[in-house]
Amino acid sequence: MKKILPCSVSYLFKYLLSGAVGGVLLALVIAVRFLNDKPDLEIWHTAELNEEYTAESKVATFADYLALEDRLFTQLDELVVTPKSNDPAKWADRYSNQSYADATSWESNWNRSFELIHEAPKCGVLLLHGLTDAPYSLRRLGQRLHAEGAYVVGLRIPGHGTAPAALTQTSWQDMAAAVRLAMRHLKSVVNEQPLHAVGYSHGGALSIRYALDCLADQSLPVLENMVLVSPEIGITSLAKFAIWQKRFSYLLGMAKLQWQIIAPEYDPYKYHSFPVNAAAVAYQLTILNCEELRKLEGDSRLMSFPRVLAFQSVVDTTVEMSALVRDFFGRLPEAGHELVFYDINRNSQVEPLLTQGKVPNLEPLISDPQRDYKLSVVRNESSATQSVAVYSYAPSLHESEVLTLGYGWPATVYSLSHVALPFHRDDPLYGAGPQKNPERIHLGAIAVRGEKGVFAIAAGDMLRQRWNPFYDYQEARIVEHLK
Numbered sequence: 001m002k003k004i005l006p007c008s009v010s011y012l013f014k015y016l017l018s019g020a021v022g023g024v025l026l027a028l029v030i031a032v033r034f035l036n037d038k039p040d041l042e043i044w045h046t047a048e049l050n051e052e053y054t055a056e057s058k059v060a061t062f063a064d065y066l067a068l069e070d071r072l073f074t075q076l077d078e079l080v081v082t083p084k085s086n087d088p089a090k091w092a093d094r095y096s097n098q099s100y101a102d103a104t105s106w107e108s109n110w111n112r113s114f115e116l117i118h119e120a121p122k123c124g125v126l127l128l129h130g131l132t133d134a135p136y137s138l139r140r141l142g143q144r145l146h147a148e149g150a151y152v153v154g155l156r157i158p159g160h161g162t163a164p165a166a167l168t169q170t171s172w173q174d175m176a177a178a179v180r181l182a183m184r185h186l187k188s189v190v191n192e193q194p195l196h197a198v199g200y201s202h203g204g205a206l207s208i209r210y211a212l213d214c215l216a217d218q219s220l221p222v223l224e225n226m227v228l229v230s231p232e233i234g235i236t237s238l239a240k241f242a243i244w245q246k247r248f249s250y251l252l253g254m255a256k257l258q259w260q261i262i263a264p265e266y267d268p269y270k271y272h273s274f275p276v277n278a279a280a281v282a283y284q285l286t287i288l289n290c291e292e293l294r295k296l297e298g299d300s301r302l303m304s305f306p307r308v309l310a311f312q313s314v315v316d317t318t319v320e321m322s323a324l325v326r327d328f329f330g331r332l333p334e335a336g337h338e339l340v341f342y343d344i345n346r347n348s349q350v351e352p353l354l355t356q357g358k359v360p361n362l363e364p365l366i367s368d369p370q371r372d373y374k375l376s377v378v379r380n381e382s383s384a385t386q387s388v389a390v391y392s393y394a395p396s397l398h399e400s401e402v403l404t405l406g407y408g409w410p411a412t413v414y415s416l417s418h419v420a421l422p423f424h425r426d427d428p429l430y431g432a433g434p435q436k437n438p439e440r441i442h443l444g445a446i447a448v449r450g451e452k453g454v455f456a457i458a459a460g461d462m463l464r465q466r467w468n469p470f471y472d473y474q475e476a477r478i479v480e481h482l483k
Contacts, residue, residue, distance in 0.1 A: 039262045041255055044095055044163040045273060047079045052166055053158045055177035062153075062185035065178065069113060069156065076162045092266045092441055092456075095163070100441040103268035110136035110269055111161030113182075114154045116143065121151035123194045123224075123482065124186035128179065128203030129154075131232070131278055134161045136269035136429070137200055137422045141475060148479055151190050155182045157203070164265070164273040168258055172209075172285040179210050180220065187221035194224040196482045197306070200422050201318070204231030204310075205285050208328070212292050215301050227478050228310035229421050234290065234323020235282055264456050267443065269429065272461075290327045297331045308337045309481040311421055311474055314360050315344060318418035321360055334372040334395055340477070342416045342470065343379035345409040347386055354414060367398045378405075378470055386411065390473070405473055416465055421474070423467040430466040 051072040059065050082090070084098040094101040103109045111134045125145050127138040135154035142152040158178050159170030186195055199207030207226055214220045256262070260279060263272040296302050312324055329339050344351070344359050362377060376392040387408035391400040410432075423430045423444075428437065433445030444466045448455060455462070468474065 038256055038259070041259075041262065042265075044080050044265060045165050045259065045262065046255065047076075047163055047165045049075055049079070049162055049166050051075045052162070052170065053178055054174045055171070059181065062182055065181055066113060072162060073109075073112070080163050092264075094265045094268050100439065101266050101268045105440065106268070110134060110139050111156065113156040114139070114142075114152075116146035116150075116152040116154075117189075118146070118149060118151045121190050121193055122149035123151070123196060124190035125150045125152045125196045125198060125482065126179070126182055126186055127152065127154040128197065128199040128206050129157060129160070130201030130203055130230075131282055132160070132164075132167065132271040132274060133201070133203075134269040138198060138203075140424060140427070141198065141422065141478065144475055144479065145482065148483075150196075150482070151186065153182050153186055155179065157206070159278075160271075161269075164271040164275060167271065167278045167281075168275045169277070170281065172206075172281045172288075175206055175281075176209050176213070179206050180213070183210065183221050183223075195221055196225045196227070197223055198227040198229070198478070199231060200229040201418065202232045202282060202285075204228040205233070205282070205289060207231075208233075208289050208293075209285060211306050212289065212296075215296070215304065222304075223306040225482050226306040226308050227481060228308060229474075230312060230316060230319060230418050231310055231324060231328075232282060232286060232319050233328045234320035235279075235286055235318070263458070266441065266457065267429075268441065286323075290323070293327060293331045302331070302333050303335060305332060305335070307335060307481075308332065309340070309477065310338070311340045311342070313342045313416035313418065313421065314362065315358065315415045316418045325365060329373050332373065336374075337372075338374040338376060338481075340376040340378065340390075340474075342421075342468075343377055344415040345386070345413060346380045346383055347409065348383040350409075350414050351383070366393055369396050371396055378473070380408070388470070405470065407469070410469055413465055413469065416468060420465040420468050421471075424471040425467050425469065427467055432467060 049072060051068060053059060053065060053068055057068065059068055081095050081097055085091075085096050090096040091099050092101050093099050094103065096102065098105060103111050108114070114135060125142070127135065127142050129135055129137045135156050138154060142154050146152045155178060158174045159167040183195065197207040197210065199205070207228065208231075210220070211223055211226065214222055258277070259273060259275050261272065261274040265272060310324065310329075312321060314321060324339070329337060341362060343362070344354065365371065366375060366377070372395050374392060374394055376390050378388055378390050381387050381389050381404070385408065388405055390403040390405065392403070393400050425432050427444065428440065429442060430444040433442060435442040435445045446462070452459065
């Protein structure tokens with residue numbers, strides 16, 4: 001028996017090891033087959049744009065950043081953009097010159113960083129867009145804040161606004177370094193006036209990163225207020241495997257393995273191809289932020305955290321709503337913070353058609369006596385109407401104050417989405433229409449029907465809500481918050 005047992009253990013170990021190796025090989029075979037079914041990579045997936053800003057760039061000022069950005073876009077024109085084409089297949093290609101999706105045909109190319117200058121500003125506001133996004137997404141809000149007296153900087157975050165290939169190399173450290181550079185610039189032009197940040201999605205994670213850095217580094221300009229729109233606090237745990245997918249791509253020499261999505265690029269201000277490095281960057285940053293907030297919970301330093309106003313749809317397939325509550329607002333001390341949720345359309349003709357279990361129940365949060373922040377919910381006044389009101393609950397209180405907005409859900413919309421919140425109904429790219437300029441693509445106004453599998457844009461993208469019916473309320477609240 002003494003000899004049999006070690007042999008049995010050895011045999012079992014070899015059996016399990018061979019099974020594990022076999023499993024890995026099978027997974028690789030499946031991955032290769034899956035990748036072979038993906039579209040071929042285009043020049044915008046492979047171009048090396050080495051004029052992009054990194055944390056190691058010899059850039060000391062925001063003027064230097066903009067000069068480097070000029071060289072970057074010149075490089076983009078030289079390596080990626082193609083001349084105007086008579087081929088109909090190129091008419092909606094953002095990298096075909098003078099196509100419907102060419103951002104350079106707009107009055108401003110909103111892929112670029114921008115400044116809205118005031119000689120005597122009341123405050124400084126830094127706008128930070130989302131992952132795969134561009135400064136375009138917050139430009140309308142920036143213009144409103146500028147009209148209210150703010151000096152506004154819309155930062156093009158490194159890796160964005162050019163070609164998806166740029167996001168295969170950029171790190172969150174590069175992005176955070178650019179935010180610090182822009183914030184120091186804002187401080188230099190507004191002097192003693194307050195500084196604020198508005199972060200959309202990944203820009204929200206970068207805003208939080210900056211505020212946490214301020215707690216540890218007193219040389220950084222301090223933020224007074226922060227606005228978060230669909231903030232990236234928590235994302236799917238599957239994103240943690242992105243770094244391994246990236247490593248395997250280099251190990252196996254398989255360029256397609258660096259991409260989760262390879263898609264046509266028809267949007268002038270957003271990438272639709274998605275590299276695994278982007279998922280890895282988002283995961284690393286959110287984990288770091290949440291871990292630091294966990295360590296600081298109960299620490300008096302969090303009383304110095306900027307006063308936060310956040311907007312979030314209760315249904316969002318990009319970020320985790322529960323993480324926003326649990327890992328962010330749940331760890332901030334009571335200091336005038338507010339979380340605004342957009343509920344689904346609960347009209348009796350709509351709600352029964354929605355998938356049960358997909359919509360979070362807000363009642364436990366509303367009635368939570370430990371809630372240290374104001375909670376506001378935008379929802380139907382009743383199931384018999386599309387009209388909405390804002391129901392606001394002070395910290396730890398269950399009774400609400402009610403504000404009737406005087407308008408409500410469009411008849412064809414059952415919820416908002418992650419990408420909808422920053423955009424007005426009249427947005428010339430993502431809004432409801434009608435199309436104002438036939439020479440530019442208007443994605444929100446495209447409503448086509450036909451056989452499945454033929455239209456180049458994925459059906460899920462076409463059905464996703466792209467604009468916010470309650471944008472006017474949201475904008476007014478932001479203006480009020482930043483005064």
